[in-house]
Amino acid sequence: MASSTVNRWLRPEVYPLFAAVGVAVGICGMQLVRNICTNPEVRVTKQNRTAGVLENFEEGERYAEHRLRKFVRNKEPQIMPSINKFFSDPNLD
Template sequence: MSSTNRWLKPEVYPLFAAVGVVVGICAMQLVRNITTNPEVRVTKENMAAGILDNFEEGEKYAEYGLRKFVPKRPPQIMPSVNNFFSDPN
């Protein structure tokens, strides 16, 4: 049995899809950080600038599209579960 036949079974397709999605998310975040993060400097001219106090650019980076879409929601994935275990009654 060759390795291709061993790994390319229909049962393995969801695993490949999940790993593909995770790699895509990681690549998207890497590109976002390299291109728009005000603290990351790739070119020599930008590295020579030192520390910049550019608060507008930092605010623009922190308030990305998803945060603008849901501005009133707490930054938690499961707020009801977090409140159940953290808030004393």
């Protein structure tokens, strides 16, 4: 029974599926750790929870405007802009 299950799921065709699921789980884990450690609205320790609602706008702004968001702010929202322009611009004939 166990060997048939191993033979069914450990084929080379299934490796990309394992990789995609592993990357997705890694991204979810990274976001979970980021929210627990740096989100100003999440308080894990008892001492921080007793503080109540804080009006700390600078910390919230720092959390919301992270480096990735600042990097992509003025970029075109396309994956391959040169290929898209090549196929969509009629003046490039």
